[in-house]
Amino acid sequence: MHRKGFVKINQLAAWINRESEKLGWTDTQTSNKWYKLDNGDFKHYPTGPIEMLGQLFDDAKLIFEDGPANLWRALWGNAVDPSVLWTLCRTRICSDGPWLDDAEWRVAEATSVSPRTFHQTLREFEGELLLALNYREPLTLNHLTEAIALYRLHQTISSLAVSDIDGIGLYRCIQHCLEATGIFHELDDYGGYDLVRSELVNMEMNRLDVDRAYRASIGLAEHEVAHYASASLSWITDDDRWDTLDLDWAPSTSKAPKILAHQT
Known part of the structure; x- marks a missing residue:
């Protein structure tokens, strides 16, 4: 629906019906096939509908399995297999x-040597993401995917x-992405x-509950876990993260190093 500019599944179903006539399909709209796919109302992998959509959209199977910008793979892919994340x-x-x-990415990846x-x-x-925010550059869905994969x-x-x-900054990167207007609208269109937001908040809460070292590195008490998972950006500032990252290309608007601040 997002790609064709439709806002309702019946609009997409009607479009598929019109386009599929050229392929010799029978009527698919009255069977509610696309409504079920849109709602996730299927017990087994929907091989038939996905193969049919593949005749209209070359990347239908890829989008269904990996999500837009590989977001589903970042969220639920095998975290132990390095070829996945x-x-x-x-x-x-x-x-x-x-x-x-x-x-452009395929070229960059193919020609990379180091x-x-x-x-x-x-x-x-993290530094590039914070820099983009500092200069009000829009974040992309690829940023959210990479933030989740790194996390x-x-x-x-x-x-x-x-x-x-x-790794404290990675969840902050995720929350920055979720607050980005463009990413919100793109995900909302889908x-x-x-x-996605609920899945990520629950993911962080579960990690904080289980991983005491991770929780301690943030400085959280057990009763603060839920609040932090929903609003981590209010606990640690971007300036604090710039100090921790200690990148020589940090923007001048970030805080001066503590040793210099002490001298002023």
């Missing part, structure tokens, strides 16, 4: 990766071994904003 982290290749369209490490990618991604990868690494990689 790590490949969604475009900043590992180039800092402007989340802003590139798919064609990808960043996980730690480097994490720092650069889940950091969680996995921390569950396997003691890690000194600071009818998925509330679902």
Whole structure:
């Protein structure tokens, strides 16, 4: 519906009916096939409807399984398999990766010779996102996808071994993305904003409940978990994160390093 500019499923169903006549399909609108797909009302993988949509949209199967901008894969993909989440982290290749369209990204990925490490990618991604916010540059759905992928990868690494990689900023990046107007409208057009937001808040609450070291690194008491998961941006400021990241290209509007602030 989003791609064709429709706001109701019956509009899409009518359009599919018209277009499918050229393919020799029988009437599909009266069977409520597309209503069921839109509502997720199916017990088994909807192979037939997806294959039919694939004749009208080349990427129908990909969008259904991975979501817009691979968002479903970032949310629910296997966090242990590096081919699932790590490949969604475009900043590992180039800092402007989340802003590139798919064609530009494929070229950048194919010609990359020296990808960043996980730690480097994490720092650069958060810094670039904060810089974009500082200059009021719009964030993309790719930013949300990468923020979630990095967050889940950091969680996995921390569950396997003691890690000194600071990952506090990743959930803040997720919340910044959820507050971005463009991302809100795009997800809302898909009818998925509330679902995605709720899933991410619950993900953070569960992590804070289970991972005491993670909770302690933020400085939370148990009774503060729910509040933090819903409003982490009010607990830690962007300036605090700039100080922690200590990137030499931080904007001048961020706080001066503590040693300099003490001297003034």
